[in-house]
Amino acid sequence: MAEADDTTDTDVDKTKRDQLPAESPTFPWQSSESVKMVDPVWAGHVYYVTLLVIILLFLVWTLIRLCRRRRRHYDLPVRDITKGHRWVFMDEFPEPTYCSVCESSIIHGGVCDSCHVCADDVCIRTADRLFACKVLTLSNSANSMKHHWVRGNLPIHSICDICGNECGLQPRLCDRICVWCQRTVHDNCLHVIKSADCDFGRYSNLIIPPYSLTLKLVGWKGRRHWSVSGVSQPPDDRNWKPLLVFCNRKSGNGEGEQILNAFRSLLNPAQVIDLYEVPPESALELCNFLPHRTCTILVCGGDGSIGWVLSAIDKMQLETPPNIGILPLGTGNDLARVMGWGEGYAGEEEMEEWLDFVCRAKVTTLDRWTINIVNNRKFGFRKPTKALTMSNYFSLGCDASIALKFHRQRESRPSWFKNRLTNKIWYFFFGARDLILEQECKYLHRKVTVELDGKVISLPELEGIVVLNINSWGAGCPLWTGSSNGNNVPKAAYNDGILEVVGLSSSFHMAQLHVGLAAPLRLGQARQVKITLRGSKMPMQVDGEPWEQVPCAINIKQRNQALMLVKADPEKQGPP
Numbered sequence: 322m323a324e325a326d327d328t329t330d331t332d333v334d335k336t337k338r339d340q341l342p343a344e345s346p347t348f349p350w351q352s353s354e355s356v357k358m359v360d361p362v363w364a365g366h367v368y369y370v371t372l373l374v375i376i377l378l379f380l381v382w383t384l385i386r387l388c389r390r391r392r393r394h395y396d397l398p399v400r401d402i403t404k405g406h407r408w409v410f411m412d413e414f415p416e417p418t419y420c421s422v423c424e425s426s427i428i429h430g431g432v433c434d435s436c437h438v439c440a441d442d443v444c445i446r447t448a449d450r451l452f453a454c455k456v457l458t459l460s461n462s463a464n465s466m467k468h469h470w471v472r473g474n475l476p477i478h479s480i481c482d483i484c485g486n487e488c489g490l491q492p493r494l495c496d497r498i499c500v501w502c503q504r505t506v507h508d509n510c511l512h513v514i515k516s517a518d519c520d521f522g523r524y525s526n527l528i529i530p531p532y533s534l535t536l537k538l539v540g541w542k543g544r545r546h547w548s549v550s551g552v553s554q555p556p557d558d559r560n561w562k563p564l565l566v567f568c569n570r571k572s573g574n575g576e577g578e579q580i581l582n583a584f585r586s587l588l589n590p591a592q593v594i595d596l597y598e599v600p601p602e603s604a605l606e607l608c609n610f611l612p613h614r615t616c617t618i619l620v621c622g623g624d625g626s627i628g629w630v631l632s633a634i635d636k637m638q639l640e641t642p643p644n645i646g647i648l649p650l651g652t653g654n655d656l657a658r659v660m661g662w663g664e665g666y667a668g669e670e671e672m673e674e675w676l677d678f679v680c681r682a683k684v685t686t687l688d689r690w691t692i693n694i695v696n697n698r699k700f701g702f703r704k705p706t707k708a709l710t711m712s713n714y715f716s717l718g719c720d721a722s723i724a725l726k727f728h729r730q731r732e733s734r735p736s737w738f739k740n741r742l743t744n745k746i747w748y749f750f751f752g753a754r755d756l757i758l759e760q761e762c763k764y765l766h767r768k769v770t771v772e773l774d775g776k777v778i779s780l781p782e783l784e785g786i787v788v789l790n791i792n793s794w795g796a797g798c799p800l801w802t803g804s805s806n807g808n809n810v811p812k813a814a815y816n817d818g819i820l821e822v823v824g825l826s827s828s829f830h831m832a833q834l835h836v837g838l839a840a841p842l843r844l845g846q847a848r849q850v851k852i853t854l855r856g857s858k859m860p861m862q863v864d865g866e867p868w869e870q871v872p873c874a875i876n877i878k879q880r881n882q883a884l885m886l887v888k889a890d891p892e893k894q895g896p897p
Contacts, residue, residue: 395603396539397549399457399591405449406433407590409582414439419473419494422447426492434582435590436500437471455500456531457547457591463532464556468504468519470497475505483510500586501528524676527564527617529589529607530555549591552610561614564588564679565604565643567630568621569596572650576666580621580648583672596626601633605643612640617886619679621666623651628712628864631689631883635710646679646886653865655713655793659815660685661888664797682886686816687712688790691880692863697872704871710880713864714794717769717852718762718785719828721860725867768856773822773847781842785825788850788877791815798834800841811846818879819846850877 400407408431420427422444430441435455440448452471459466475489475498482504488496489505498505502522506514521528529552537550555561566584570577584593594604608616620627627647634642649657649665658664662678692715694707766780792799792813801813801821813821824842825831833839852875861870 395600395606397591397599397603397606398546399536399549401547402454402457406431406438406452406454407435407585408432408440408445409434416477417492420444421452421471421473421494424473424494432474435585436469437474437498437586439474455585455590457589458534458536459532465518466501466530466532468499468514468517469501470511470515471500472497472508479505481505481507481510483507483513503587524587524680526559526561527588527676527679529563529592531589534589534591549606549610552607554611554614562617562644563607563611563614564592564617564619564676565607566593566619566621567596567601567604567626568594568648568650569626571597572622572626576650576668577621579668580650580666580672587672587676596622596629601630602637605633605637605639608639608641608643609637615641616643617646617679618643619646619648619675621648621650623649624653624656624713624865625651627656628710628866631712632710634883635689635881642884644682644684644884644886646682646888648675651865653796655795655797656687656791658793658797659791660885663888678888679886681889683889685885685887686882687885688816688818689880689883690715690790690820690877693876693878694870695874695876697874699871709863711788711790711863711877712883713791714787714789715861715863715875715877716785716787716794717854717859717861717870718765718783719825720785720787720795720831721862721867722762723828723831724862724865725860725869762859765859768854768859770853770855771822771844772851772853773845774849775851778844780844781824781826783824783826783842784828785831786844786852787823787825788852789813789821789823792821795831795835800834801843813846816882819848820850820877821846822850848879851875852877 410429410431412429414428414430414432418427418430418432418439419425420430420441421438422440425441427439427441430439431445432439433454436452438448438452438454453469455469473489473494473496475496477489479488479496479498480486481488481496483506486507488507496505496507497511499519499522501519502525504514504522521530533553533555534549535551535553536547538545539548540546552563566581566588568577568581568584570581581593581595592607594601618630620630627645630645647654647657647660647662649662651657651665654663654665690711692709692711694709696704696706762784764782765784765786766782769780769786771778771780771786787794787800789800792801792815794800800823813819822844824844825834826842830839834841854870854872854875856872858869858871860867862868
């Protein structure tokens, strides 16, 4: 009976399958009815559907462009002073020092880089609890502040602001100093000025007062930190040009850290930026908060750091560009030499002197140039065009080859490059090796074509070409001076919109130029320069940043002008 039922069911299923259309699809959305229903709808509106897709794509493209044009907000983090002082630990204090907690004489311990508080190793935590550090901000309703006095450990030869006699002479913790205006007073004279408002002293036009700075907490839980949210103009009417100090603590032979510490004690610590931790774009937010005020930036570093900051200013598109001063910490410091800031900081001047230099400095303009590098096609493909910005000079050939070898060696062995003297010895070594053994840039004149303002010039036999914006190359060597064939050489300037093009015959010729035993091969001046490289790769550099370049076409034209500070002659200037 069961077998008969199974047979009957099987026959019925087979009969049903036979009744289905032969080409019926497996899935319901592939049925012929669905196709008949959909086809007429889309077929009659192909034009409208295509138009709708185009409109949607246009809207998406427009939104992307608007998002890119919208200025990005950069975060400028600052230290939370409620967590204690910023201690700099000393193995041995250079001068007699007394603990601010136990008042005993100490040989080693810590000193706060912002407020001068000193403490023995065992008193550090107690000092954090007892003494407030230099405040970064105050209530928005405040428009003035009192002096912030710290007792003892005054600078040598400090003079009392009340009685005019010398302070800090007794061998103990005595007398006071204000961490903002740097005034010093005797303990017995303190009552005369204790309740007075602080005017921030001789550098009041450079300092951002705490009541002009606002902060906010940003970030997620566990990573929250204070960040600058606004800067307002001080209520008193004065020639206020707030100063920002940019410095990498790794710059120089430990000089960067010392310079940062010194400026934090003289200014609002929020104005002192460590480029090792914070990019210049974030620091320039302070300038955006003051669109109608001209800020001043003191860049403590070499030509590379200055170029980095200038590029950040271009990127930020500030409404009022800042003025740029220089404290040279690099090896070449060519731009600092031209602007009068010297060949390099030797540690002899105090930071108060550099603030005086900034106050006396004059504003000038510096041409900035765009270098477009279009690579030649290889196997039908071309690498993307590279766009660089130049402030000092561009070179290719033997000069850039030495810079490239120096750069690669410093990247692999940074401990071998500790100071300027060592760096110059390494430059001499690579130059001598190129002259004697390698000569990889020989016959450069056969591999390049140079056009000055659209005119091709004939090249003598050479191994290097330098395009100058400033008349200082290779750590202070002037390439565009003197006379040529009895005629005066046209004057070179860094703000005339004209480039000077010079040739180098060899590495030995470079050495002769540095000691004044040879004249450069002057190729000409132009407002636009085009160099075409053929054949093999060639070392190149822009403002001391080298690389190896494949055959290409290089176009150099003016980009804009930056506002720079020229150091004034102190003998011709009065007090700041």
